[in-house]
Amino acid sequence: MKLLTLMGAAIALLAAQAHGADIDAKSLTGASTPFQSAAYGIRNFSAPVLDANGKHSPANYKPAPALPQWQFALADPTGGVLSFERQTAPQDGWHTWSRKGTVVVTGGSAATANRVYTVYNGQQLVAAINEAGNEPKIIRVIGHIDMRWSANNTVFREYTSFQDQKMGGSVMLPSNTTLVGINDAGGRPARITGTTILIGNELPLAAGGIPETDFKNWIAAGKDGEDFPTWTRNIIIRNLQIDTPWDVNPEDSSNAYADGIAISRAQNIWIDHVTLSDGDTPDSLASDTRHDGALDIVRGSDYVTVANSRFFKHGKLTLVGNGDSGRAWSDQGRLHATFSGNWWDSLGSRLPLVRFGQVHLFNNLVSGDTATKNPDLKFGSGLDARYKSQVLVQNQYYSFVLLKPSEFCGKVIKGSGYSGFRSSGHLFISTRNDSGAWVGPAIPMDGQCGLTLASGADAWTPPYSYNLLPAANTQASVTANAGAGKLN
Template structure:
């Protein structure tokens, strides 16, 4: 039985009552650890890799941040929000088996609660705990280019050094949170990619695609495929997307700030993401693309929520699904993702770009400018519904300087080759158009009945106008204490 409720003038949508599954119980003993190869520097020299990553493209990061290293815990180790489970609003709280409670590491025993101040401590905590429930509290500034207790700095020396030595793999049943330091500053991660999951074959040397297809052909449940990473909570962190010292080619970099890949039941909340101190404009020469995605959800990942977060000063902000027909084997019917309470402010594209995903965006704030001369923050495109995607956009607020109302469709909202697109209840303002309510459907036909869907989870839908003040007040790192 489904119901629609009204409370204080706010619409609430709810689904049938059902037993709730603890996401930790979905992590089987065969779930692999994908951590060992990551977080260890090799300092290798630049070389061509499959004809890519030309050594001539090598360029160290042209600027470094003002470091905010910490050595003490202003909380005295007292836990507050760290043991919180994820709320019941968002696709993360669902699965094909029914309702799910994403617990992350909330049940961690005392010896699985870690407080870390540098990259090596973070990697060590992950490797020690494995898939056990664990809480990892970050204080200060993490960057894997620093070693020996943040006293020795060495830039990444090559693509291989950065890919493996500059990435941290987060396993199942993890809560990773930032703790504000003694000066009240949120914890920050720079020069380091966070990986949640990875696409693996069943056996070393096997084929990821062939093994998964064979699993499905044998009539087995894809959700039971052994290589999923599950049940992860990441909150309250500033993440600077890595500068790629040795990119693939002139148009493509490698490392994302956060990559969710073959992962399920993932909750990402109160994160602030940007290019930090190394925006794309600092790139010189032929190889001018030095950042990839900020936060991408790819390779068949499923049941993910991104909430109360801030994205600014970045191109290629978020992909949901990273390929068209060649990825149908992993992505068709997956990539259920919710975006709510987020603020895209000076993020230039992909807010998000969606292939295959059944994506719900509600009560987000999008601000920017098409007339600024600063290419690092110039708005180029917003939500982009692409191949086989099915999207529901509700009550978002857009303020885009220089954009006319007649240009809203095709710039802030656009799409092609999708199977479903519904968009309504938005507000658009600019210095050109004034205040305008826009239905946001942008001339696209409503989906066929077979492609209509309703979010199965409870959510409170506020008016678009309310997001203009509510989102900046709540979104981003440092707001949880």
């Protein structure tokens, strides 16, 4: 295994060297890259209305039935001294790649002194974003942010409608941003509740245009899709606890709208040491669907890495690609994503669900209980390789309650319609085996589930170097390192 890891790293290094010199992702943000953040973070307090498509019925409006214990802050426990905030992303995932060359994701690391912000509430966060625009910026979050609070966290008003939540309850991060949480004096991570973090948006070239038509015309004219002017690029998010929003007025009883983090038409994104869950408003508090994805990567987004993060107590976790053939115009050849060092615990599904993407998962810990009576903690299903996806999974550790080895396939790993799938080096342990109580150590699960390459052409190698731990080391490494609060 060690030899194979070294060989893989060597191949990736040679590929990177052949690809070209490192490019600061900041330089890929052109003058025409749109700044769209000003439309978000402003409450309109509108009444709920049924939209033209018959969605978001006012009868389905319901405020969040529970609120968290707030941990607002007024002072910076670091005294303003920066520690990890200027760090750039490591070169160990798809975020470090581009069709133009090997990329260094710098986020806001080059921020000048007047573009380093420390914020304690939602209005300060929005003001910092709008002031800096696409310039490199570092935004340090301290305490607890929720866009439902105003007047320096002294006035609380629940979202009044879908539109109020969609615009006023979302924060759009522009290009060249580092958004980090700073632990408080007690070591608790900064927290964001009731607020969607948006990275990018699928836009036309000009107001009134059609994104799909404009992009197709751009490509038909022989232009590089990487130069299409509406990308959001070069984002770092670290050390934040994020509670996925309760949707006060979902589309219908089965489909909510608000995500925790939504990456849409964006590239060169590094998300590290983040914790996402439903927080104090789990699905069990409603008879219908009130949460959408925790972290979705959709609409042509590319070169994204999610690392060292913890996800728990949530239903539909992560989409990589949100449609089949109808999204080929934006997604074919894109949606390159890496997931490494993450802990997926007590989740409903989509760990992740992949369409089109070339996705690499390694050294993640997946745990859960398939028989618990608590619906918020019951494991539903795991990785789902779908339409034209190419998935490489390496050295995962699977730890379960009551799930038998014979039930592993179809429950933890499944797929259909994919172009290619490779899986190796995993370990599986549970509280029972196929004949009774589990006896002995974790067992290997290589070659399971019937997911194999459709053709040799899909036998791709990640073009970046990475440190692949044995699966036996994955559990201890991930539990010690994953999630918010582990930095500074």
